[in-house]
Amino acid sequence: xxxxxxxxxxxxxxxxxxxxxxxxxxxxxxxxxxxxxxxxxxxxxxxxxxxxxxxxxxxxxxxxxxxxxxxxxxxxxxxxxxxxxxxxxxxxxxxxxxxxxxxxxxxxxxxxxxxxxxxxxxxxxxxxxxxxxxxxxxxxxxxxxxxxxxxxxxxxxxxxxxxxxxxxxxxxxxxxxxxxxxxxxxxxxxxxxxxxxxxxxxxxxxxxxxxxxxxxxxxxxxxxxxxxxxxxxxxxxxxxxxxxxxxxxxxxxxxxxxxxxxxxxxxxxxxxxxxxxxxxxxxxxxxxxxxxxxxxxxxxxxxxxxxxxxxxxxxxxxxxxxxxxxxxxxxxxxxxxxxxxxxxxxxxxxxxxxxxxxxxxxxxxxxxxxxxxxxxxxxxxxxxxxxxxxxxxxxxxxxxxxxxxxxxxxxxxxxxxxxxxxxxxxxxxxxxxxxx
Numbered sequence: 001x002x003x004x005x006x007x008x009x010x011x012x013x014x015x016x017x018x019x020x021x022x023x024x025x026x027x028x029x030x031x032x033x034x035x036x037x038x039x040x041x042x043x044x045x046x047x048x049x050x051x052x053x054x055x056x057x058x059x060x061x062x063x064x065x066x067x068x069x070x071x072x073x074x075x076x077x078x079x080x081x082x083x084x085x086x087x088x089x090x091x092x093x094x095x096x097x098x099x100x101x102x103x104x105x106x107x108x109x110x111x112x113x114x115x116x117x118x119x120x121x122x123x124x125x126x127x128x129x130x131x132x133x134x135x136x137x138x139x140x141x142x143x144x145x146x147x148x149x150x151x152x153x154x155x156x157x158x159x160x161x162x163x164x165x166x167x168x169x170x171x172x173x174x175x176x177x178x179x180x181x182x183x184x185x186x187x188x189x190x191x192x193x194x195x196x197x198x199x200x201x202x203x204x205x206x207x208x209x210x211x212x213x214x215x216x217x218x219x220x221x222x223x224x225x226x227x228x229x230x231x232x233x234x235x236x237x238x239x240x241x242x243x244x245x246x247x248x249x250x251x252x253x254x255x256x257x258x259x260x261x262x263x264x265x266x267x268x269x270x271x272x273x274x275x276x277x278x279x280x281x282x283x284x285x286x287x288x289x290x291x292x293x294x295x296x297x298x299x300x301x302x303x304x305x306x307x308x309x310x311x312x313x314x315x316x317x318x319x320x321x322x323x324x325x326x327x328x329x330x331x332x333x334x335x336x337x338x339x340x341x342x343x344x345x346x347x348x349x350x351x352x353x354x355x356x357x358x359x360x361x362x363x364x365x366x367x368x369x370x371x372x373x374x375x376x377x378x379x380x381x382x383x384x385x386x387x388x389x390x391x392x393x394x395x396x397x398x399x400x401x402x403x404x405x406x407x408x409x410x411x412x413x414x415x416x417x418x419x420x421x422x423x424x425x426x427x428x429x430x431x432x433x434x435x436x
Contacts, residue, residue, distance in 0.1 A: 046244065054100070114196075253278065
């Protein structure tokens, strides 16, 4: 439990603030002659909910081969533009794109093989798919049969990649993993697409079990950890609060994207007792700790952050902001104080089928920053997380499918840390270049 450690951290924080308030030390920290600059170690002072980072939306998503995209466009036309985004493998996002929040879409596959033969792959004679798709277990993809390419095909594979990177970098600030549980049927014309298994309460037990099979309890922050002896999870986050960075480095926490599935996940687990995920709840709910507000202009976000909740919002969606180089939603998201700001463009020049310098990055170029709404005095953005290895933009493009050989060992990434954008996006003439 974090309770005893929180008390110690709170005492340390009060001492630090008292020192900063001291006239003599205030002069020294100002950098004036005769005084040394002073900063407080954020590990002991700053809490998990008092920082802000960039996350990625559908963090596994890849661009399909051109044949599949061409066939898909015959049916949905320009709507396919919304699917023209891609992401580097998860470890590269963490290491070289400063990402500390990701999103994975989950499909049940209890017996295995349910998603082994995507229809669009069959129609375009794409050849045999990865045999891991025959194995039982939760699969990671966007839309069954038509938009299925992923950098990590199963939940366990994704989690193994996350754990391996985390183990190699144990001082990273906590990584939030947003899970969207999918089981909606796909209805397009007379086609008969794969009918997903339903996310029942029992199925959600298997989700928790799969997570625990890869990520040990010592590396997770769960609702039980935060609740402690409080009557509800909400009471805990609004009073005692979240753990400090010192208590949460090297750990991950899991969030449920689907507000509609919240009640099912709570069955047999009131207040999320014994569960792994934090639900997407609303203020006033006993399980309210994580709140999703995807509209970055939602004026309730700053108040939610100040109250003690953690919030995820989006800087862009459906490729629209990147195509128009519209930075207003991104800027609103950053200003809102939402702890996790999700994007499809973590670095400039990441457009697929069009050129744009649009990106969503933490101002100043740091991995994380002191939250603009609730960060404590003494927080230093540059010291929150320093794990970052920039890579130069290669001359060749990354693979467009997990089943195709890579054309480069590096994803297109920028070393620019200014957070500034160049003039608007320029559409590519002629047929879209689906390889990026």
